[in-house]
Amino acid sequence: MLASSLLLILAAAVPGRAAPRDFAPEGTPARYMPTRQYDLQHLRLDLAFDWDARSVAGTATNTLVPLLPGVDSLVLYAAGLEVRKVRVNGAERPFTLDPEAQTLTVRLDRGYGPQDRLEVAVDYSAHPQAGLYFVGPDRGYPNKPRQIWSQGEADLNRFWFPSWDYPNDRTTTEMVATVKRPLMVVGNGKLLEVTDQPDGRRTYHWRMDVPHSTYLVSVAVGDFMRVADTWRDIPVEYYVPSGTDEATARRSFGDTPKILEFFSQVTGRPYPYAKYAQSAVVDFMWGGEENISATTQTASALHDARAEADHSSEGLVAHETAHQWFGDLITCEDWSNAWLNEGFADYFTALYKRHAHGEDAFAWEMDDLRSSYLREAERAYQRPIVTRRYADPFDMFDRHTYEKGALVLHMIHYLLGEEGWSRGIRAYVERFAGQTVTTADLQDALEKATG
Ligand SMILES: [Zn+2]
Structure with a gap:
């Protein structure tokens, strides 16, 4: 994800030097992902989204295989969900909800093991307090469009569907989403079908066949206009609020095919999904x-021609787009x-700017990253880039993770030279595509590729 640049400017504008502080308060425990009890293989969400009631209701079916013998209960993550019924392979099973731990625990009828495949169907509804947001006209903004959209990263998808909610497992997913017309639904992967319901609502069926972490499951519901582009025969789509003129959509997002081409080249891995949409x-x-x-994407990324001269959406x-490889394919x-x-x-955004605009643009971008990191390091705190001691996952999304992370990659690039860098990055992508990684994996891939 990327912070809105306006917020960063405001944060940077605080005058004077703030007192340096610790990144994590004393006594913050080291955080590890929970041990996986099962391998999640498929997640199917059959959901109705109701803007008027600000609610979501339906069934989430997690298909999974226990990783060890003797698994007699299953833990899914769920926060604030009203669960009505849980069925495992069709048979109703007892369950408990723990609001503090944000878990849904399902008791099985016996121990199951790696030879078993369990379909855990949860019937539920929710008025989500996070993770899924209902926006629309209000007194101050009477023309604001009605939309429903999700934001799962880092651990918020559990507020609108029950599943495994940590990045250390990958699954295929599908969403069958019903909404009131004229709203439409943008989901992950391929659109299989759109069905009109007798009551006037409409159902969208999306399926993502490339396994991924569940924080990347998303929905964007709105009265959108779809602007179509392509890259090497793959649909590239821009969904913008209806009433937006097409030129504005293309002004903000129209470089996407060029960007997809560049990242496909430098990673050695052509863009690997059925389509690429931006809503x-x-x-x-x-x-x-x-x-x-x-x-x-934020709708603030849509600019008129005058604003575009001062504030382009190219970087965003x-x-x-770079995340589709680094974050989504490798997580x-x-x-x-x-x-x-x-x-x-x-x-990789900076590298794209070098490719598109030359060395000066690249130097400018790197200088920007450097100043932004140094501001945080001088005024707020310093921490290792990789640390287990953080109070909340969102605290990790700071200038050390983004800008300093990019600066470290720039240093590695410099040390390896163009040829070594290119070989190293391609080897990393080749070896870890479709997997989750730690920093040791990157180090190992680069060392093996470059000696
Ligand atoms: Zn990001």
Whole structure:
């Protein structure tokens, strides 16, 4: 994800030197991802989204295989969900909800093991307090469009569907989402079908066949206009609020095919998903979020021609597109390694700017990253880029993870030279595509590739 640049400017504008502080308060425990009890193989969400009631309701089916023998209960992550019924392979099973731990524990009828495949179907509804947001007209902004959109990273998807909610497992997913017309639904992967319901609602069926971490599951619901582009026969789509003129959509997102081509070249791995969509949503709390094959972007990224001269969306578009490889295809195993997502996205954005605009633009971008990191290091705190001691996963999304991460990659690039860097990055992508990684994996891939 990427912070909105306005927020960064405001944060940087605080005068004077703040007292240096510790990144994590004393006594903050080291954080590890929970041990996986099962391998999640498929997640199917059949959901109705109701803007008027600000609710979501339906069934989440997690198909999973226990990793050890004797598993007699299963833990899914769920926060604030009203669970009505849980069925395992069709039979109703007892369950408990723990609001503090944000878990849903399902008791099985016996021990199950790696030879078993369990379909855990949860019927539920929710008025989500996080993770899924309902926005629309209000007194101050009577023309604001009605939209519903999700923001799962880092651990918020559990507020609107029950599943495994840590980055250390990967699964295929599908979403069957019903909404009131004229709203439409953008999801991950390929759109299989759109069905009109007798009651006037409409159902969208999306499926993502490339396994991914569940924080990348997303939905964007709105009265969108779809602007179509292509890259090497893959649909590239820009969903913008209806009423936006097409030129504005293309002004902000139209470089996407060129950016996809560049990252496909430098990683040695052509863009690997069925389509690439970007949806512009209002009131988004970040600049963008790299939901796999279906990035969510702030509608503030849509500019008129005059504003574009001062504030282009190129960096935001490149950052989220870079994540489709670094973050989505290769995912940090835990949030202590978040720089493997964000440092890469920032650095590959800078590399794209060098490719598109030359060395001066690259030098400018790197200087920007350096100043931004130094401001945080001098005024707030310093910490190791990889640390297990953080109070909340969101604290990890700071200038150390993004800008310093990018600066470290720039140093490695300098030390390896163009040829070694290119070989090393391609080897890293080749070896870890479809997996979760730690910093040791990057080090090992680079060392093996470059000697
Ligand atoms: Zn990012």
